[in-house]
Amino acid sequence: MLLIDRATVHEVYPVESALPVMAEAMRRYSSGQVELPLRTILRPEKDTGLLGTMPGFVAGDDLAGYGLKAMVLKPENPARGLDLHIGVVMVFDPETGAPLALMDAGAVTAVRTAAVSAVATDALARPDAGDLALLGSGVQARSHLEAMRLVRPLRRVRVWSRTGENAESFRTWAAADLGIEVETCATPAQALAGADLVCTTTATKEPIVQAADLSPGVHLNAVGASFVDHRELSSEAVAKASFFVDSRESARAESGDLLGPLTEGLVGPDHIQAELGEVLLGKHPGRREPAEITVFKSLGLGVQDVMSGFAIAQEAAARGLGRTFRLD
Numbered sequence: 001m002l003l004i005d006r007a008t009v010h011e012v013y014p015v016e017s018a019l020p021v022m023a024e025a026m027r028r029y030s031s032g033q034v035e036l037p038l039r040t041i042l043r044p045e046k047d048t049g050l051l052g053t054m055p056g057f058v059a060g061d062d063l064a065g066y067g068l069k070a071m072v073l074k075p076e077n078p079a080r081g082l083d084l085h086i087g088v089v090m091v092f093d094p095e096t097g098a099p100l101a102l103m104d105a106g107a108v109t110a111v112r113t114a115a116v117s118a119v120a121t122d123a124l125a126r127p128d129a130g131d132l133a134l135l136g137s138g139v140q141a142r143s144h145l146e147a148m149r150l151v152r153p154l155r156r157v158r159v160w161s162r163t164g165e166n167a168e169s170f171r172t173w174a175a176a177d178l179g180i181e182v183e184t185c186a187t188p189a190q191a192l193a194g195a196d197l198v199c200t201t202t203a204t205k206e207p208i209v210q211a212a213d214l215s216p217g218v219h220l221n222a223v224g225a226s227f228v229d230h231r232e233l234s235s236e237a238v239a240k241a242s243f244f245v246d247s248r249e250s251a252r253a254e255s256g257d258l259l260g261p262l263t264e265g266l267v268g269p270d271h272i273q274a275e276l277g278e279v280l281l282g283k284h285p286g287r288r289e290p291a292e293i294t295v296f297k298s299l300g301l302g303v304q305d306v307m308s309g310f311a312i313a314q315e316a317a318a319r320g321l322g323r324t325f326r327l328d
């Protein structure tokens with residue numbers, strides 16, 4: 001079995017390499033080539049954290065087989081200087097079933113999530129979109145800025161964070177590492193004003209995006225609210241938008257952003273326009289007009305981790321990277 005650390009994941013699997021893999025993952029999911037149970041969330045009463053597990057099987061000629069992701073969320077970790085999410089992705093040899101590779105899940109998640117958002121942006125955003133608003137300034141905000149610049153020419157970038165110090169740190173990083181000038185904003189509304197491309201990457205439980213703040217023609221990637229009790233978008237914002245998802249099943253079971261307006265009666269069960277994979281397969285046209293507001297609700301799917309895991313394992317082995325560990 002190959003052990004692959006965080007630095008190696010980023011070295012062999014940059015966002016630009018993940019884009020075609022994630023597009024294919026979404027196509028395979030929506031064409032029935034993937035077996036995925038809903039993720040299991042364990043929330044012990046005697047602990048502040050949770051354990052999430054996401055197993056899956058992917059069919060296909062390449063990057064196919066069994067795999068899983070297991071991650072622990074610890075709210076205290078950021079104060080310790082650690083990631084909020086800690087875990088591993090494992091993939092298994094398609095021929096023998098033996099463990100093939102074990103790798104850092106935080107790095108995989110950062111790259112694959114941003115890559116899927118970039119695929120959605122390329123499919124759903126207006127061709128001239130380039131005024132980007134980022135709500136949140138953490139790992140996902142950074143990977144999303146890297147991803148957005150690959151699919152749209154960015155002419156302006158703004159960031160909002162609950163902590164001004166974090167927003168300033170993001171601005172400094174973007175200038176030093178990417179050569180991108182970022183404006184810091186005091187409120188979400190200020191960041192969203194006039195934006196035609198938005199990525200929300202926060203862990204908030206209360207909506208921070210209001211319908212009135214969304215400009216005509218904007219495309220929004222809603223990434224941060226991954227649980228039923230978390231919401232980044234107000235019910236009115238969801239009702240105002242054409243709503244696309246990575247998985248209908250997951251969104252209807254796990255998305256607070258969708259379940260809120262459903263419960264309130266502002267939208268019906270058919271508010272989901274399509275899965276991203278259906279748009280990529282040509283089964284749905286996606287955006288229909290320039291002024292349409294589109295939202296891609298990303299919950300994250302095991303197929304993204306499994307196919308990323310196989311891609312990372314193949315590239316690491318080809319470059320002679322990682323450490324080999326024998327179980328026997």
